[in-house]
Amino acid sequence: MAFGCICFPFRRLRRCKKCQQTYHAECLRELFTSTLSSSPYHPPRCCGYFIPLSMLYTLYSDQPTPPPPAATSPTEKGAATEEISEKSASTGPKRNDALASSLAAFREVTENAVDCSKCKKWVLPQDIDEDKETAHCNPKFGGCGATTCVICNGPAHPPPSAPKGKAAKFASKPGCTKVNDDERGEVRFKRLVGREGWRQCGKCGWMLSRDTGCCEVICRCGHYETLAF
Template identity: 25%
Template sequence: MAALDDLIMMGPPEVDKGSMSLIISLQRDDIRQYFASNNGQHAEGERSDTDLAMGLYARELDRFNRFNPIAPDRTPDRHPALQTEEDDQDDQDDAQYDSDIESEYGHGYILRVSEYGDEYYETIYSTSDDNTSEGSDGNTDGMRGCLACNEIEYCSDCLAQLFRNATADEALFPPRCCRRQIPLEPNEHLLPEDLVRHFRDKEVEFSTPNRTYCHQATCSAFIHPAMHVGLVATCSACQSTTCIACKGPSHNGDCPPNDDLQGVVRLAQEEGWQRCPNCQSMIELSTGCYHITCRCGNEFCYLCSEPWKQCDSEEIHDRGHNDHGEAGVAEALALDDYRQIRILDIVDDLMENYECDHPFWRSVQGRNRCETCGERMRFFIYECRVCNILVCRGCRYNRL
């Protein structure tokens, strides 16, 4: 027994790349041969324990090869009888992802996942010369490092994409990495001129409270505050005039009733929705605490719409946390003592630190969906070690 324990502690022996590739290929051949020889021996829909075990092992081989692409065959060794709806969706996503890579980089490029310390990285490789492609011409003169961690570097194309995403999604504005803003001025020479102009326009739009947009549905352009005269805003794109108060066509006298808007307001009152005091966007709280951070960046209380922590709802906030705590206690009473203690500790921690700053992350292998943007991740995802939220790389570094 001692010798066996010593062998386990030593760990697996080092295997060179060629030998590992041969081992994986032989194991795949064995799996294919098994399924071929057993095809038709079971009624449709039936699966033997051996079928299930072989299917799971085939998936593990495929998963290993995704992170260590040393075996040339990247096709999953799944028997059709073991194919699930989730597998079908994953295969469709894989095909679409590979198609997108080929459209962007050309024929002969694949995605590989490499491990560096506790991090995983997706990199585009050329199958012809095995050179990596970062979506640029390979020139590293324009690389820019993260201002917060000094570890992440962005090429000019990736930097431009960050600024472009920030103009399309207000939640990503201003562009940032590791919670530090990426300023425009020092990076302006790396960005296309039209993107810089568009970014500056969006900077004004996103910083304007109670914004006014052109009432013409075919236009809907943001109207710069400089184009406001009294309660009339003139659209610089189509020259239409919009009332700043009711957001409809400009008019004389009092604003006419807006039945559509009033219908939405009544529905919001019935459903308990709130409007952001800054940008007037309608917000629905489905889960979580009453601390709302709107896409415009404004923070307010969902109960009273007052600025966060500047209202009289503190007692109600605490009551909400106590309700969660009592639910946790009720659940713990049905469990053994150790788990009771652990759950109560977690409940206490959530009540004390319910707004997680996500200080520590770990990489988790496998397919998952980002809980922030909803994107399906093929190979890995990041999990916060404190609150256990699962997010993609873009959300971890550039959104949260």
């Protein structure tokens, strides 16, 4: 699901850095909310690209930043926007109940959600390093800074060849030994499915994806499924 705002005046806008479409904060909140009620459209995207869930920390704040003056020209319009990025999430006032409930709702619909092994806080998908198989509980978003293994959900493991001590905290490659290769492959595949927005056919179980065309996808078995992207 992707759309650009046609609301006026041009104020409190945020820009998708991939396609340069602009959104009002209120409309962006509506986009996030709509993906919760329609699972094929989760996680939220713009032009096929994931919008970081860290944006929720900006959109659901008790005391939003005062809007800039309404733009009266294309130049002023550009100056009144900010990119939809993780950077904008780090500058926000005190978080409120709306943020907490929204994060909880998104966690429920997130495939293979990872909670911090230390403080049990949900780790946002953009703070997960799939290559290292680790999830960082980001202090920018109220996390404790601990690192969790996404395979076994315990504390992150250094690889067998890593030096001990302080350097062992940062694994250079996967080091979880609590699962075998087949189990690791299954977990990684499930995580890939969630990131890419793929769906299993409800009839035969075949994995489906869509690059272009309408949202209605026909499986090879003839069953219809709805895929946002």
